[in-house]
Amino acid sequence: MTRPSPFSVRGRRALVVMREEREISIVRRQLNRLGMTVAEHDPAEVPPPDENVDVIVMDADSIPIKSDPARAWKVHAPIIALIGTETPSRLKWLLDLQPASFLIKPLRSAGLYTALVVAFDSAQRRIDEAAHLERLEDRIRSRRMVLAAVLQTMRAHDLSEPDAFRLIRQTAMRHRTTVEQLSAEIITTGGMPNRTTRTA
Amino acid sequence: MMAGEMRKSALMAIDEINGSDEFDFTFAAHLRDPGGVVAAYHTACDDLIREEQVDHIVGCYTSASRKQVIPIVERTERLLWHPARYEGFESSDNVIYVGAAPNHNVVPLVRHMLDQIASDVFCIGSNYVWTWETNRVVREIVTSAGGRILAERLLELGETAVDHIVSEIIERKPPAVFNTLVGESSYSFIRALHEATMRAGLAIPMLSCSLCEPELELIGSVASVGCVASSAYFESIEGPANRAFVARWKARHGADSNPCVDGLSTYVCVMLLARAIRRAGSAEVGAVRRAAANHRYDSPQGPVWVDPDNNHCFLTPRLARSVPGCQFKIFWEADAPERPDPYLSNLDLTAVGTRLERSNDAMTKRSNHLRIVK
Numbered sequence: 001m002t003r004p005s006p007f008s009v010r011g012r013r014a015l016v017v018m019r020e021e022r023e024i025s026i027v028r029r030q031l032n033r034l035g036m037t038v039a040e041h042d043p044a045e046v047p048p049p050d051e052n053v054d055v056i057v058m059d060a061d062s063i064p065i066k067s068d069p070a071r072a073w074k075v076h077a078p079i080i081a082l083i084g085t086e087t088p089s090r091l092k093w094l095l096d097l098q099p100a101s102f103l104i105k106p107l108r109s110a111g112l113y114t115a116l117v118v119a120f121d122s123a124q125r126r127i128d129e130a131a132h133l134e135r136l137e138d139r140i141r142s143r144r145m146v147l148a149a150v151l152q153t154m155r156a157h158d159l160s161e162p163d164a165f166r167l168i169r170q171t172a173m174r175h176r177t178t179v180e181q182l183s184a185e186i187i188t189t190g191g192m193p194n195r196t197t198r199t200a
Numbered sequence: 201m202m203a204g205e206m207r208k209s210a211l212m213a214i215d216e217i218n219g220s221d222e223f224d225f226t227f228a229a230h231l232r233d234p235g236g237v238v239a240a241y242h243t244a245c246d247d248l249i250r251e252e253q254v255d256h257i258v259g260c261y262t263s264a265s266r267k268q269v270i271p272i273v274e275r276t277e278r279l280l281w282h283p284a285r286y287e288g289f290e291s292s293d294n295v296i297y298v299g300a301a302p303n304h305n306v307v308p309l310v311r312h313m314l315d316q317i318a319s320d321v322f323c324i325g326s327n328y329v330w331t332w333e334t335n336r337v338v339r340e341i342v343t344s345a346g347g348r349i350l351a352e353r354l355l356e357l358g359e360t361a362v363d364h365i366v367s368e369i370i371e372r373k374p375p376a377v378f379n380t381l382v383g384e385s386s387y388s389f390i391r392a393l394h395e396a397t398m399r400a401g402l403a404i405p406m407l408s409c410s411l412c413e414p415e416l417e418l419i420g421s422v423a424s425v426g427c428v429a430s431s432a433y434f435e436s437i438e439g440p441a442n443r444a445f446v447a448r449w450k451a452r453h454g455a456d457s458n459p460c461v462d463g464l465s466t467y468v469c470v471m472l473l474a475r476a477i478r479r480a481g482s483a484e485v486g487a488v489r490r491a492a493a494n495h496r497y498d499s500p501q502g503p504v505w506v507d508p509d510n511n512h513c514f515l516t517p518r519l520a521r522s523v524p525g526c527q528f529k530i531f532w533e534a535d536a537p538e539r540p541d542p543y544l545s546n547l548d549l550t551a552v553g554t555r556l557e558r559s560n561d562a563m564t565k566r567s568n569h570l571r572i573v574k
Contacts, residue, residue, distance in 0.1 A: 061329075084267050085329055086289045087287055090332065
């Protein structure tokens with residue numbers, strides 16, 4: 001899968017969650033210049049489903065902190081927060097949304113493109129990091145299986161623990177598989193697989 | 201109500217300056233009333249600057265309105281003289297903040313509560329930025345002192361259906377109620393709480409950092425008694441400057457009329473502006489800002505001056521209890537005007553203290569940073 005460059009924003013879809021028409025018009029105009037499509041959403045309403053949204057431009061001041069809409073904003077699309085009030089109570093609410101980037105009000109035409117690029121980049125990094133974390137967690141979960149396979153190999157071949165692990169690792173390399181997958185096979189088949197052909 | 205009080209006070213200050221030999225210039229007032237409609241503040245301010253060529257703007261009560269005006273005064277290099285207390289976390293070069301910063305009103309009130317009343321508190325407020333931020337500060341101080349926030353109830357601005365919250369308070373009997381409601385919500389709540397506590401035979405202290413004298417009248421002479429309030433100004437401040445101010449106020453607005461903190465603060469805005477112009481020899485914004493810095497004015501609320509580090513004012517914090525007659529009796533004031541700390545960066549939570557002893561002996565309660573007057 002080729003990932004989109006954070007610098008190319010044309011064709012991406014923005015959801016604008018803002019209250020003041022003067023500021024909305026600045027954002028709308030700039031997003032249109034960049035070739036993005038723009039939808040608007042009333043901050044007083046609960047958030048819409050976000051599958052058709054690539055980025056959310058949200059006026060943080062437009063949503064009362066302690067309200068149903070405020071609690072419902074747990075979305076997957078990256079959020080660009082527009083900040084007018086820098087009080088910790090407001091910022092705490094914002095941090096819970098994990099904004100991908102932000103802009104300080106009053107808005108100007110400059111700055112929005114940077115905020116978009118940072119938002120798309122950090123959203124992609126977040127996806128990459130989540131996938132990386134998932135792989136690491138998989139490996140941690142399979143530690144128990146590797147341990148069981150090592151013990152079984154020690155018994156079956158009368159080997160020390162380092163030798164048993166070395167044998168599993170070498171076999172896994174020969175079979176072009178991972179230690180974790182081979183360990184699962186050892187446990188299910190009850191012994192070292194007798195494959196000589198390489199699984200390519 | 202506040203807008204009217206602030207306008208009356210600004211015009212009074214302008215008339216005094218125009219009638220005084222101390223100033224070799226006069227002020228011409230250009231009035232605009234956006235009527236609390238947030239977007240209208242931008243238009244009104246733009247109009248004042250473009251059409252009337254105004255250099256200095258006095259006004260804005262809410263933070264929402266101030267944030268409409270700030271971009272324009274910053275872009276056009278004008279000065280907004282802001283009279284109202286607010287939640288802090290702002291510091292524009294083009295605003296002179298004359299109202300209390302949170303270290304002037306919230307912090308002393310919470311300290312007093314922890315020292316003298318209770319360490320557990322029930323919070324009720326209007327659902328907007330001032331309450332959110334004030335409650336956050338209350339929570340931070342209270343929990344670091346080992347106390348608890350028993351509840352945090354919010355009402356929409358203007359909401360007067362308060363019975364469910366009053367019932368909850370009567371049922372749970374918190375040792376203190378911290379009230380950051382504003383306007384009609386607050387008056388309805390205080391009346392209802394007073395009635396319910398009387399009926400239940402309870403005495404639950406209620407604290408506020410916004411109540412002022414004209415509001416006590418609106419609440420009613422009976423229900424308004426006994427509230428603990430924190431403010432930089434009360435009508436009952438002793439001293440010739442305030443006594444003379446109150447006399448002038450009553451001569452102008454009637455014997456039944458009472459000045460309040462937001463009105464007085466607006467008066468102080470105009471006076472600080474006039475003194476800065478006189479000192480600068482010009483109304484030019486840069487010169488006035490420089491001249492206002494550290495230039496002490498002995499105002500009805502005591503000495504006031506602008507801290508050039510953050511454009512907020514040195515003010516004297518005071519605590520008072522409302523008494524019959526819709527007045528406040530001051531029971532504590534700071535030794536000297538306190539440096540404004542809009543970001544509460546000098547708030548030392550370790551100094552706030554430990555959990556209040558569960559003892560009724562007042563001598564065992566800590567009060568090393570509070571001085572009782574009278």
